[in-house]
Amino acid sequence: MTHVVAPVVENIYEEVVRRNPAEGEFHQAVREVLESLAPVLARHPEYTELKTIERICEPERQIIFRVPWTDDRGEVQINRGFRVEFNSALGPYKGGLRFHPSVYLGIVKFLGFEQIFKNALTGMPIGGGKGGSDFDPKGRSDAEVMRFCQSFMTELYRHLGEHTDVPAGDVGVGAREIGYLFGQYKRITNRYESGVLTGKGLTWGGARVRTEATGYGATFFASEMLTARGTSLEGRTVVVSGSGNVALYAVEKATQLGATVVACSDSGGYVVDEAGLDLRVLQEVKEVQRGRLTDYAERVRSARHVAGGSVWDVPCHVAIPSATQNELDADAAARLVRNGCIAVSEGANMPSTPEALAVFRQAGTAFGPGKAANAGGVATSALEMQQNASRDSWTFEHTETRLEQIMHDIHARCAEAAEEYGTPGDLVAGANIAGFTRVAEAMHAHGLV
Ligand code: NDP
Numbered sequence: 001m002t003h004v005v006a007p008v009v010e011n012i013y014e015e016v017v018r019r020n021p022a023e024g025e026f027h028q029a030v031r032e033v034l035e036s037l038a039p040v041l042a043r044h045p046e047y048t049e050l051k052t053i054e055r056i057c058e059p060e061r062q063i064i065f066r067v068p069w070t071d072d073r074g075e076v077q078i079n080r081g082f083r084v085e086f087n088s089a090l091g092p093y094k095g096g097l098r099f100h101p102s103v104y105l106g107i108v109k110f111l112g113f114e115q116i117f118k119n120a121l122t123g124m125p126i127g128g129g130k131g132g133s134d135f136d137p138k139g140r141s142d143a144e145v146m147r148f149c150q151s152f153m154t155e156l157y158r159h160l161g162e163h164t165d166v167p168a169g170d171v172g173v174g175a176r177e178i179g180y181l182f183g184q185y186k187r188i189t190n191r192y193e194s195g196v197l198t199g200k201g202l203t204w205g206g207a208r209v210r211t212e213a214t215g216y217g218a219t220f221f222a223s224e225m226l227t228a229r230g231t232s233l234e235g236r237t238v239v240v241s242g243s244g245n246v247a248l249y250a251v252e253k254a255t256q257l258g259a260t261v262v263a264c265s266d267s268g269g270y271v272v273d274e275a276g277l278d279l280r281v282l283q284e285v286k287e288v289q290r291g292r293l294t295d296y297a298e299r300v301r302s303a304r305h306v307a308g309g310s311v312w313d314v315p316c317h318v319a320i321p322s323a324t325q326n327e328l329d330a331d332a333a334a335r336l337v338r339n340g341c342i343a344v345s346e347g348a349n350m351p352s353t354p355e356a357l358a359v360f361r362q363a364g365t366a367f368g369p370g371k372a373a374n375a376g377g378v379a380t381s382a383l384e385m386q387q388n389a390s391r392d393s394w395t396f397e398h399t400e401t402r403l404e405q406i407m408h409d410i411h412a413r414c415a416e417a418a419e420e421y422g423t424p425g426d427l428v429a430g431a432n433i434a435g436f437t438r439v440a441e442a443m444h445a446h447g448l449v
Contacts, residue, residue: 023106093129117435215249217376
């Protein structure tokens with residue numbers, strides 16, 4: 001990476017790279033956090049003395065396992081499963097499972113590392129972890145996905161528990177997969193332990209608003225950033241990347257808040273419609289039929305599909321990147337700024353490259369980093385755990401009000417930490433500092449563990 005890290009943390013970064021070779025995404029995530037921490041170390045020498053940062057960079061436990069299963073033709077398939085239990089200073093390990101062919105240890109560690117600070121920022125009692133597999137659910141039948149999930153859980157179950165490690169969904173893991181995983185956990189353990197997984201179905205322990213939470217939360221965060229600058233989403237043009245769980249509900253909430261969402265994407269290209277995307281058709285194509293955006297463009301006549309292009313070519317006031325890591329580079333950032341983009345709220349994890357971030361900083365674009373802006377998902381998972389623990393079930397309105405308040409508080413925590421440590425308005429620094437200090441204080445209290 002091209003950024004200069006203060007000498008006090010440069011050595012720590014170099015050691016992380018040396019100990020974790022060929023894990024580029026993990027290095028990138030660590031560097032982004034370390035870049036913000038020099039002023040914290042200057043004020044808290046005990047964190048240097050006790051090697052708090054070095055300990056945070058080393059996962060508490062990493063599990064890698066074989067996942068054998070049989071496809072519909074009777075052929076044996078072998079995938080690799082991962083769970084990285086990164087940090088339990090604040091509560092049980094908490095973080096999603098990603099099923100995607102690109103998954104390897106470096107991706108899981110970057111996501112798990114981000115998750116530590118994200119979870120801390122929510123103010124809730126949850127530690128950080130992440131997991132997944134290089135299994136690709138695309139094109140697989142329901143029966144194949146079920147057999148894979150059962151095999152995956154047959155190994156993973158021994159590491160989980162409502163007080164130990166509580167996975168959720170992520171890319172490629174939605175309500176269907178969580179259902180199969182929960183069913184297998186229950187069968188093996190003979191326990192109806194609702195709090196062991198979040199993102200469950202509403203009829204068997206799931207929480208209202210969990211499906212919507214990350215997309216809604218990223219939009220609330222965009223709204224908070226605009227309010228802090230004396231404006232709002234009302235009447236704004238928005239572009240969202242991706243068309244999965246996060247993207248769809250960012251489209252919905254932005255529209256509800258008076259904006260017009262003109263484009264979204266998938267890995268095949270993007271659709272654009274100046275009149276605003278039709279959420280119901282999008283949901284049907286993506287959630288029900290598991291189809292492509294080309295199907296959407298065939299059904300909505302005012303929409304145009306652009307194969308293979310960059311959705312960031314579409315002019316907008318607010319961008320909500322909600323697809324995947326490093327999907328928005330410096331060129332795309334420069335185009336967004338040139339086209340009048342005033343705010344970026346990251347629905348995905350680390351979607352902006354460090355170079356893109358530098359462009360936004362230079363331009364003074366309001367920027368909400370993923371670990372703050374997309375924390376609404378895990379926060380609502382923590383609300384699901386609360387409801388499971390008390391055998392309760394809250395209304396949609398109550399849960400959404402809680403989510404909105406949580407996003408308001410996260411924004412405030414980031415803004416206050418940025419101010420306190422001399423970088424007012426820099427929510428990247430603020431998120432890293434506020435997240436880190438909460439975890440570091442708890443680790444300090446627990447002694448050398
Ligand atoms: P989904 O699997 O539901 O959707 C991912 C979407 O991104 C799909 O539309 C996919 O298209 C698209 N996509 C993936 N790779 C690319 C690419 N290279 N270029 C363009 N589009 C791409 O995942 P989620 O919506 O759950 O997650 C999206 C992001 O949000 C991830 O970074 C995830 O870690 C993060 N996140 C998710 C949370 C959640 O609650 N779900 C919580 C916090 C963060 P295609 O179908 O063609 O592959």
